[in-house]
Amino acid sequence: MxxxxxxxxxxxxxxxxxxxxxxxxxxxxxxxxxxxxxxxxxxxxxxxxxxxxxxxxxxxxxxxxxxxxxxxxxxxxxxxxxxxxxxxxxxxxxxxxxxxxxxxxxxxxxxxxxxxxxxxxxxxxxxxxxxxxxxxxxxxxxxxxxxxxxxxxxxxxxxxxxxxxxxxxxxxxxxxxxxxxxxxxxxxxxxxxxxxxxxxxxxxxxxxxxxxxxxxxxxxxxxxxxxxxxxxxxxxxxxxxxxxxxxxxxxIKEKEATKLANLSRVREFLLHSLKEIPEVVINTPDNAAPHIVNFSVPGTKPEVMIHILAEKDIYISTKSACSSKQSDESRILVACGFPRDRAISALRVSLSYETTKEEIQQFIEVLKQAIHQFKKVME
Known part of the structure; x- marks a missing residue:
């Protein structure tokens, strides 16, 4: 997993x-x-x-x-x-x-x-x-x-x-x-x-x-x-x-003191990998927290993408777990001025101090497959 x-x-x-x-x-x-x-x-x-x-x-x-x-x-x-x-x-x-x-x-x-x-x-x-x-x-x-x-x-x-x-x-x-x-x-x-x-x-x-x-x-x-x-x-x-x-x-305070730099490196690797996928648009600002990356795949449905990933035992989310079962549109992205196609297709990856680059590589590969699979179904 x-x-x-x-x-x-x-x-x-x-x-x-x-x-x-x-x-x-x-x-x-x-x-x-x-x-x-x-x-x-x-x-x-x-x-x-x-x-x-x-x-x-x-x-x-x-x-x-x-x-x-x-x-x-x-x-x-x-x-x-x-x-x-x-x-x-x-x-x-x-x-x-x-x-x-x-x-x-x-x-x-x-x-x-x-x-x-x-x-x-x-x-x-x-x-x-x-x-x-x-x-x-x-x-x-x-x-x-x-x-x-x-x-x-x-x-x-x-x-x-x-x-x-x-x-x-x-x-x-x-x-x-x-x-x-x-x-x-x-x-x-x-x-x-x-x-x-x-x-x-x-x-x-x-x-x-x-x-x-x-x-x-x-x-x-x-x-x-x-x-x-x-x-x-x-x-x-x-x-x-x-x-x-x-x-x-x-x-967590001990990890913050000893593992924060590595967590930031994993996040940078994730961001770099996502930017190489043509269909992906990054929503998270560059100077954000070291464990959260938000991105959109305009034209796709977040819940479908999440289920496709889950079939491969990979788990991400759309937005706050407290509001994830409500309207697809992200109130937060709308407040930031993002267009509707990004606000309704946003996905969130949130890391821990134990997340590895190898896990991110696997996620990226499955995400590419999921995007391709969704596009094929919609044709």
């Missing part, structure tokens, strides 16, 4: 699975229980939080464990909106955000909030000047993703954070689900208040994640109950999941 859909989810690392299994088997007590067995589970939870803080270079009390990217994004955006709505109801985001951000903002519009969706250029990058121009007296939140999940375009997060730092009452949320472990980001920057991370995108387990909430930021909790996670996320803590996501975080 050649798996090239790592932006949708990654294969769990064996060490992560082992951690989850061991904790689930031997430390299954409720960490809120007052007996010693519960105390042992609580110690593991606190240790995991301390390790996560060290890896992310933030304070321990700024780490909140979640079930993943969707919850983290909703907790950040709705939490800020509901907590600070008396000061203002204006939110700024972009047209190319992940559905868990885009739809969260849409839901807030139904509650009377005003959302500005900023455009992007053809590279899928928002202008810092546009962000600055959109800020109003009633603006309470800016939410911009670090790396786009379809194109791999990298947003100017540091520049936006520098801007936000000059507005003491304005909060800045970053969706770093796709960037974590591939594109470095400094969370301790004074302009970043919230940051979302997901375990299953970094060889961890589904249902695990982290939300960074800096010590100056207050949120209205989406869950009420037992006041766990600093009263931000009530509910019995997933100790095994927490330990496993921290394990995944440590491992």
């Amino acid at each position: 050649i798996y090239l859909d790592n932006s949708a989810t990654t294969k769990p690392d064996p060490g992560v699975l082992t951690s989850f299994e061991q904790i689930s088997s031997h430390y299954f007590a409720n960490p809120s229980s007052i007996h010693p067995f519960g105390g042992e589970a609580e110690k593991l939870l606190n240790m995991a939080k301390k390790q996560a803080a060290e890896l992310l270079r933030v304070k321990q009390e700024e780490v909140v464990f979640t079930s993943g990217g969707t919850e983290g994004n909703n907790m950040a955006i709705k939490g800020i909106a509901l907590q600070h709505q008396q000061r203002g109801k204006h939110i700024i985001t972009t047209e190319i955000e992940h559905p868990s951000v885009f739809e969260a903002c849409k839901s807030l519009e139904s509650l009377g909030f005003d959302v500005t969706y900023l455009p992007v250029d053809q590279s899928g990058v928002v202008s810092v000047l546009d962000v600055k121009a959109a800020i109003r007296k009633d603006t309470i939140l800016i939410s911009v993703m670090h790396v786009n999940n379809e194109l791999g375009s990298i947003q100017p997060i540091k520049e936006i954070a520098d801007l936000v730092a000059t507005y003491p009452k304005l909060f800045f949320h970053v969706d770093d689900v796709q960037g974590l472990g591939k594109v470095p980001l400094t969370l301790s920057h004074s302009g970043i208040n919230l940051c979302t991370m997901s375990g299953h995108k970094i060889n961890g387990l589904k249902g695990t994640g982290i939300l960074y909430v800096d010590k100056r930021t207050t949120l209205f909790p989406l869950f009420h109950g037992g006041e766990q996670e600093r009263n931000l996320r009530s509910g019995t803590e997933n100790v095994a999941g927490t330990v496993s996501v921290v394990k995944a975080l440590r491992l």
